[in-house]
Amino acid sequence: MSYEPPASPAKLPTEVVNTLNDFTPEHLRDVASYAEELAEHKEREARLKEELGEDEVEERPDNLPDDVPSKASITIKEINDNRYYYWQWREGEKIK
Template sequence: MSYEPPTPPASLPTEIVNTLNESTPERLRDVATYAEELAEHREREARLEKPADQDEVEEQPDDLPDDVPSKATITIKEINDNRYYYWQWREGEKIKSKYKGPVDSEN
């Protein structure tokens, strides 16, 4: 690891860079965790809002539970350093989730 501070991406506003530079390591780790979770949330929202191509036929997963709609996607949640799969789908304005199982650490 270099003894020089990292160079911020040019796309980051100066105000954010200054705030981060003044933050403690603990706060920086909290910001990093939040930013990663927020990015995953927004990507998931974009996938759920994207209209399905009618010409494209997707295979139905073999392990899709009866109470989970076919439009559901699988997402990974990290809880207390453990990772789990969840089915997620949109019902109106709400996002619904159903537990699928733990993420195998060997995959």
């Protein structure tokens, strides 16, 4: 391992590099973990928008009913010109 500090990515803004240089190793690891999770989240949202079309992706409600897990999504069924909305999620092999 080199004793020289790593070179910063050219695309990274200078103010971000300067801020990171002031962080402790523990904070840098926290930032790295958060950045990785945030990148995965944004990539997943981009894939959903691409697959479903931007108009079909809805924000998750903040207040789910008590018996509905946070991983649930709202499913819309249209039968005889009537729309039915219900929560749907997977538990093991079952869809509830």
